[in-house]
Amino acid sequence: MTDEPTPVIETEGLSVGYGDRVVQRGLDLRIARGEIFVLLGGSGCGKSTVLRTLIGLVPPLAGRVRILGRVFAEAGREPEENPAILRHLGVMFQNGALFGSKTLLENCALPQETLTDRAPEEIERISRDRLRDVGLLDFADFLPKEISGGMQKRAAIARALTLDPDILFLDEPSAGLDPVTSAELDELILRIRAEKGTTIVLVSHELASIFAIADRAVFLDRATHTVLDEGAPAFLRDNSPHKAVRSFFNRTPERKATGHA
Amino acid sequence: MGHARKIEDLLETAGRTAAGSAQALRGALEFTGRVAAAALSGIVRPRSFRLPDFGAVFLRTGAEAVPVTLLVGFLLGFIIAYMSAAMLNKFGAEIYVANLIGLALIRELGTIVAAIVIAARSASAFAAEIGTMVVNDEIAAMRTMGIDPVRHLALPRIAAGALALPILSLFADLAGLVGGYITLALFGYSARIFLTNAFAFCSAGDLATTLAKGVVFGVLISATGCRCGLETGAGSDAVGKATTSAVVTSLVLFIAADGLFALVSSAIAA
Numbered sequence: 001m002t003d004e005p006t007p008v009i010e011t012e013g014l015s016v017g018y019g020d021r022v023v024q025r026g027l028d029l030r031i032a033r034g035e036i037f038v039l040l041g042g043s044g045c046g047k048s049t050v051l052r053t054l055i056g057l058v059p060p061l062a063g064r065v066r067i068l069g070r071v072f073a074e075a076g077r078e079p080e081e082n083p084a085i086l087r088h089l090g091v092m093f094q095n096g097a098l099f100g101s102k103t104l105l106e107n108c109a110l111p112q113e114t115l116t117d118r119a120p121e122e123i124e125r126i127s128r129d130r131l132r133d134v135g136l137l138d139f140a141d142f143l144p145k146e147i148s149g150g151m152q153k154r155a156a157i158a159r160a161l162t163l164d165p166d167i168l169f170l171d172e173p174s175a176g177l178d179p180v181t182s183a184e185l186d187e188l189i190l191r192i193r194a195e196k197g198t199t200i201v202l203v204s205h206e207l208a209s210i211f212a213i214a215d216r217a218v219f220l221d222r223a224t225h226t227v228l229d230e231g232a233p234a235f236l237r238d239n240s241p242h243k244a245v246r247s248f249f250n251r252t253p254e255r256k257a258t259g260h261a
Numbered sequence: 262m263g264h265a266r267k268i269e270d271l272l273e274t275a276g277r278t279a280a281g282s283a284q285a286l287r288g289a290l291e292f293t294g295r296v297a298a299a300a301l302s303g304i305v306r307p308r309s310f311r312l313p314d315f316g317a318v319f320l321r322t323g324a325e326a327v328p329v330t331l332l333v334g335f336l337l338g339f340i341i342a343y344m345s346a347a348m349l350n351k352f353g354a355e356i357y358v359a360n361l362i363g364l365a366l367i368r369e370l371g372t373i374v375a376a377i378v379i380a381a382r383s384a385s386a387f388a389a390e391i392g393t394m395v396v397n398d399e400i401a402a403m404r405t406m407g408i409d410p411v412r413h414l415a416l417p418r419i420a421a422g423a424l425a426l427p428i429l430s431l432f433a434d435l436a437g438l439v440g441g442y443i444t445l446a447l448f449g450y451s452a453r454i455f456l457t458n459a460f461a462f463c464s465a466g467d468l469a470t471t472l473a474k475g476v477v478f479g480v481l482i483s484a485t486g487c488r489c490g491l492e493t494g495a496g497s498d499a500v501g502k503a504t505t506s507a508v509v510t511s512l513v514l515f516i517a518a519d520g521l522f523a524l525v526s527s528a529i530a531a
Contacts, residue, residue: 097399097401099399099402111406
């Protein structure tokens with residue numbers, strides 16, 4: 001008997017990649033309810049591939065993914081729609097991935113129309129509420145191309161929140177945003193967690209953002225295709241025994257970081 | 262040693278090609294199965310069929326293609342009639358141009374004109390639209406929302422193509438007949454004589470066959486466009502490749518299907 005809470009996301013011996021190319025192997029992640037968890041590492045280390053595997057878009061090469069205690073993805077099993085689990089997930093892709101032909105309001109309505117039995121009036125009310133939460137209610141009838149990149153990301157978060165998900169996956173939410181917009185997005189993420197207790201898994205390169213919001217991070221290594229270290233971002237920055245991890249957090253090229261070892 | 266290596270390379274290439282073809286065939290069969298399942302679900306639960314999307318796509322695929330179909334059909338009828346008349350006129354048999362035009366258009370050319378127009382305009386558009394959605398992660402977003410892209414995107418487009426193509430083929434027939442008549446009018450024949458001869462060798466069965474072919478070609482061409490779009494890879498040139506592949510594959514497929522129709526028709530007639 002342990003005091004450790006049941007993880008909302010758990011991976012067992014998870015290997016991810018495409019075809020014969022293994023990007024990361026042997027991942028045993030346990031992410032607790034209400035945690036803000038960051039996948040980080042250098043470019044090309046497979047952060048986004050791991051995220052896509054967790055949300056069922058890329059089949060695992062080995063191992064399995066459990067979400068809310070149920071097997072969601074497993075090696076050797078074709079990816080399948082699992083509405084019972086999808087209903088609890090919200091996803092924001094790197095570029096927002098809003099449907100270009102639909103207004104923000106329609107974008108927010110779509111997942112509810114598919115995955116819930118809500119009445120049309122309720123769907124509209126919830127869609128407007130979520131757009132208000134991210135400060136975009138006045139833009140409800142705009143098409144994605146009519147708003148800025150930062151607003152598109154906020155709209156994508158609003159869409160992801162319409163199902164009141166237990167888990168929110170965010171792929172590089174701050175990428176390409178100016179520091180002020182990025183800080184606003186960080187505040188929004190913290191507010192979502194505080195108000196709804198949502199577990200948030202994100203991929204990010206933005207150190208300021210990682211230090212501001214993350215409870216825990218795993219550092220994925222491109223060279224060894226494995227997790228190099230895991231812990232609170234500040235702890236990893238100051239205490240990681242791995243040079244690559246400290247170099248990442250201290251923004252120093254690895255070859256010059258020997259003095260810090 | 263050198264020969265052994267060459268044979269080894271040849272066998273490896275053959276193996277890879279065979280594996281690639283088998284994979285492509287498997288993909289095509291899987292897609293066909295998914296479309297069939299989505300269509301069945303649309304029949305069983307009509308409310309699941311996205312009627313507004315179908316209407317919008319039908320307008321773009323059918324109504325907006327009418328002018329170009331009329332133009333191509335008219336020019337084709339005019340050119341065939343003119344060239345045939347120039348030849349048959351030497352034997353005083355130019356009136357048979359009407360029979361030739363009627364038979365050729367209704368049995369074959371009208372449908373082929375409509376199919377080419379839809380392959381060029383719509384298969385490419387479907388592949389580009391859906392391919393762009395793949396590149397922008399919109400399809401991935403759909404999957405995370407439990408939305409089946411085949412049911413949501415492909416089915417309305419395939420249904421629109423299946424309905425639009427036979428209708429457009431009738432427009433092409435009509436325009437071709439007008440083009441043919443203008444040629445014969447130059448030789449002094451009246452519209453009544455032209456029409457009597459144009460339909461002399463055609464039966465209701467010919468019209469039914471041409472409409473059935475139109476539906477089959479419409480399904481093949483639209484489905485190819487959608488499938489190429491859904492299989493778009495990563496990178497900036499992927500959408501271009503998907504679009505080219507959609508047009509080329511759909512042209513080859515519908516011509517092959519037309520050949521099959523000709524064989525079956527001959528066998529039935531024999």
